Amino acid sequence: MASVRLENLKKTYEGGKSVVNGVDVTIEDKEFVVLVGPSGCGKSTTLRMIAGLEDVTEGKVFIDDKAVNDLPPKDRDIAMVFQNYALYPHMTVFENIAFGLRLRGFPKNEIEKRVREAASILGIEELLDRKPKALSGGQRQRAAIGRAIVRKPKVFLFDEPLSNLDAKLRVQMRTEISRLHQRLETTMIYVTHDQTEAMTMGDKIVVMKDGFAQQIAEPLDLYNHPKNRFVAGFIGSPAMNFFEGTIAGSQNLVFKEQQGSFQMPVPREGKRRLKSYVRKKVIMGLRPEHIHRPGSRLPKGAKVAATVQVVEPMGNEIYTYFSLGKEEKQYTARFDAAVMPIVGKRLDVLFDTSKAHFFNTETEAVI
Amino acid sequence: MVRNKLFISLLVIPSFVILAAVVFYPFVYNVVISFANMNLYKIHDWNLIGFKQYIKIFTEPSQPDFYSVLFKTVIWTFTNVFFHVVIGVSLALMLNQNLKGRSLFRTLLILPWAIPQYIVALTFRGMFNYEYGAINLMITKYLNVPAVEWLKDPVNAFVACIITNVWLGFPFMMVIALGALQSIPQELYEAADMDGAKWYHKLRTITLPLIRPVMIPAITLGVIWTFNNLNIVWLVSNMGEPSDTTHILVSYVYKSAFNYYSFSYAAAISMVIFVILLTFSLMFMKSSRATEPAY
Numbered sequence: 001m002a003s004v005r006l007e008n009l010k011k012t013y014e015g016g017k018s019v020v021n022g023v024d025v026t027i028e029d030k031e032f033v034v035l036v037g038p039s040g041c042g043k044s045t046t047l048r049m050i051a052g053l054e055d056v057t058e059g060k061v062f063i064d065d066k067a068v069n070d071l072p073p074k075d076r077d078i079a080m081v082f083q084n085y086a087l088y089p090h091m092t093v094f095e096n097i098a099f100g101l102r103l104r105g106f107p108k109n110e111i112e113k114r115v116r117e118a119a120s121i122l123g124i125e126e127l128l129d130r131k132p133k134a135l136s137g138g139q140r141q142r143a144a145i146g147r148a149i150v151r152k153p154k155v156f157l158f159d160e161p162l163s164n165l166d167a168k169l170r171v172q173m174r175t176e177i178s179r180l181h182q183r184l185e186t187t188m189i190y191v192t193h194d195q196t197e198a199m200t201m202g203d204k205i206v207v208m209k210d211g212f213a214q215q216i217a218e219p220l221d222l223y224n225h226p227k228n229r230f231v232a233g234f235i236g237s238p239a240m241n242f243f244e245g246t247i248a249g250s251q252n253l254v255f256k257e258q259q260g261s262f263q264m265p266v267p268r269e270g271k272r273r274l275k276s277y278v279r280k281k282v283i284m285g286l287r288p289e290h291i292h293r294p295g296s297r298l299p300k301g302a303k304v305a306a307t308v309q310v311v312e313p314m315g316n317e318i319y320t321y322f323s324l325g326k327e328e329k330q331y332t333a334r335f336d337a338a339v340m341p342i343v344g345k346r347l348d349v350l351f352d353t354s355k356a357h358f359f360n361t362e363t364e365a366v367i
Numbered sequence: 368m369v370r371n372k373l374f375i376s377l378l379v380i381p382s383f384v385i386l387a388a389v390v391f392y393p394f395v396y397n398v399v400i401s402f403a404n405m406n407l408y409k410i411h412d413w414n415l416i417g418f419k420q421y422i423k424i425f426t427e428p429s430q431p432d433f434y435s436v437l438f439k440t441v442i443w444t445f446t447n448v449f450f451h452v453v454i455g456v457s458l459a460l461m462l463n464q465n466l467k468g469r470s471l472f473r474t475l476l477i478l479p480w481a482i483p484q485y486i487v488a489l490t491f492r493g494m495f496n497y498e499y500g501a502i503n504l505m506i507t508k509y510l511n512v513p514a515v516e517w518l519k520d521p522v523n524a525f526v527a528c529i530i531t532n533v534w535l536g537f538p539f540m541m542v543i544a545l546g547a548l549q550s551i552p553q554e555l556y557e558a559a560d561m562d563g564a565k566w567y568h569k570l571r572t573i574t575l576p577l578i579r580p581v582m583i584p585a586i587t588l589g590v591i592w593t594f595n596n597l598n599i600v601w602l603v604s605n606m607g608e609p610s611d612t613t614h615i616l617v618s619y620v621y622k623s624a625f626n627y628y629s630f631s632y633a634a635a636i637s638m639v640i641f642v643i644l645l646t647f648s649l650m651f652m653k654s655s656r657a658t659e660p661a662y
């Protein structure tokens with residue numbers, strides 16, 4: 001049972017490469033926190049500093065309000081699950097799981113008891129006598145998780161544990177890890193580059209880019225109130241559409257797309273904040289699920305003339321890629337599967353203006 | 368299809384011819400003359416005499432004695448390979464750390480291997496010289512030990528040969544071990560760190576098992592090469608001096624054949640060596656399950 005606090009955490013590798021640039025995060029006891037971001041943004045480095053596998057250049061790591069910067073990994077009471085499982089290849093699953101307990105001098109019957117217990121939680125009792133090479137990817141990952149949970153550590157760290165599994169197994173393991181979290185009631189910190197994993201598993205999500213935490217929030221909060229253009233574009237799939245344009249008007253503000261393809265009224269809630277942007281450039285963001293078929297009933301819809309470029313039927317819905325005017329750029333809409341749009345045809349789509357986000361062109365911060 | 372086969376044959380034939388000339392023919396010839404009585408007096412008009420040469424090897428007393436040469440060969444091989452592996456793996460472990468000037472050390476340590484054996488052997492023979500050799504000069508000056516008669520005493524001369532060959536042989540094992548070490552995923556060591564493993568736990572549970580599949584074939588090769596290493600014994604001890612007491616099997620074969628001209632006798636001993644090494648290799652590779660991958 002433990003909280004983890006990162007205070008202005010920084011990491012500069014030899015040679016001056018600065019990878020983590022001051023991260024402040026508080027992870028409450030029993031919380032499931034996901035660090036998510038594109039590859040190379042410093043997620044693993046942050047996690048490895050928490051684990052003690054990487055020296056901290058600046059700042060502090062607290063576990064239960066105790067600074068652990070100088071503690072070796074084994075004394076932090078933390079367990080970590082690695083992307084490539086890191087099972088000892090010549091040991092059986094049992095020996096792999098028991099290894100940490102043996103090194104810590106647990107009595108034999110206690111080891112036996114704990115290993116069996118962990119194996120039954122993970123459904124790998126039958127595999128205990130096998131060597132890792134005789135296991136499938138999913139079984140290996142379970143064994144690796146087993147090795148982490150037998151020690152009953154204060155904090156679990158996961159570094160992209162599912163990225164070597166196939167899509168179906170990934171979904172399955174996702175729910176299994178979530179269930180494990182509910183069952184064990186332990187603090188977990190989970191690193192992934194996959195925003196779906198982050199959204200579905202995290203109590204709290206830290207979106208990272210270039211070694212900075214861009215936003216720390218609950219999943220729905222991130223989705224509904226992204227703090228900047230990066231977070232808006234990173235969270236949600238397919239990704240949010242961005243339109244460049246200017247704000248015009250005096251009493252009733254409108255957003256004018258810069259090529260003149262469309263204009264739309266600014267929602268009432270946004271007026272106060274957008275006032276100072278009149279005659280200035282802004283970026284408008286709208287998610288694919290907030291662009292509707294012509295004729296949909298919307299309280300606040302703006303009709304936009306589009307040309308259908310590509311359609312991707314997903315079964316329950318259709319991803320429709322369209323362009324505006326003479327622009328090359330493509331935008332995405334998510335339509336229900338009722339009628340297939342015709343490629344090359346003009347389509348008057350409806351923008352749900354109440355769902356629009358506006359971003360400052362220079363700072364990319366939300367307005 | 369037919370053209371294709373012809374083309375393939377054309378490509379294969381040259382190497383096949385060369386192999387036939389330098390491997391198959393000499394081997395068969397060796398087998399044949401081991402059953403004959405070829406020597407200085409009967410170079411051309413030799414006859415097949417059956418197993419007589421083999422019986423002579425195992426039953427007739429000879430100078431030096433066959434069994435003591437065989438015993439010495441085993442000691443020679445075991446000691447050499449043991450130190451090659453221990454020194455080689457230890458150095459590889461050191462070079463695998465993140466130390467400064469690693470590539471310089473690596474190059475320096477491979478040097479013994481890059482110098483022709485002939486030169487190394489003669490240099491060491493010089494260094495083992497009683498009066499002027501560097502080794503005696505050093506041990507008398509720095510260790511305050513009396514000078515050693517390296518090359519005049521049977522045991523010392525044999526030790527001198529072993530020292531020379533250890534120096535020559537460890538880089539091979541080092542290079543092989545280094546390659547194996549570098550292919551071990553770092554994550555394993557990190558997982559062990561989280562488990563609280565000390566360096567010796569990691570050595571025993573990760574490093575050694577994971578370099579094993581690479582080291583076993585290397586050790587097999589090392590045993591064969593060392594068992595058959597003529598140059599060092601021949602040159603350092605100057606053809607088995609003092610008075611044929613430092614021989615190992617190959618140097619004994621060489622001396623029998625080319626100094627004493629007992630060609631058939633030498634051929635028969637060669638066959639004995641061949642059988643010993645073949646049996647060893649098969650058994651060693653099999654019992655160590657060397658071909659099984661680690662993952």
Ligand SMILES: Nc1ncnc2c1ncn2[C@@H]1O[C@H](COP(=O)(O)OP(=O)(O)O)[C@@H](O)[C@H]1O
Binds near residue numbers: 038
């Ligand atoms: N040992 C290292 N030395 C130098 N640079 C490193 C080292 N490890 C990682 N990096 C760099 O740090 C950046 C962040 O790495 P990492 O934290 O692994 O990113 P990710 O978010 O994909 O997990 C990457 O650009 C990577 O190349």
Ligand SMILES: [Mg+2]
Binds near residue numbers: 044
């Ligand atoms: Mg990573």
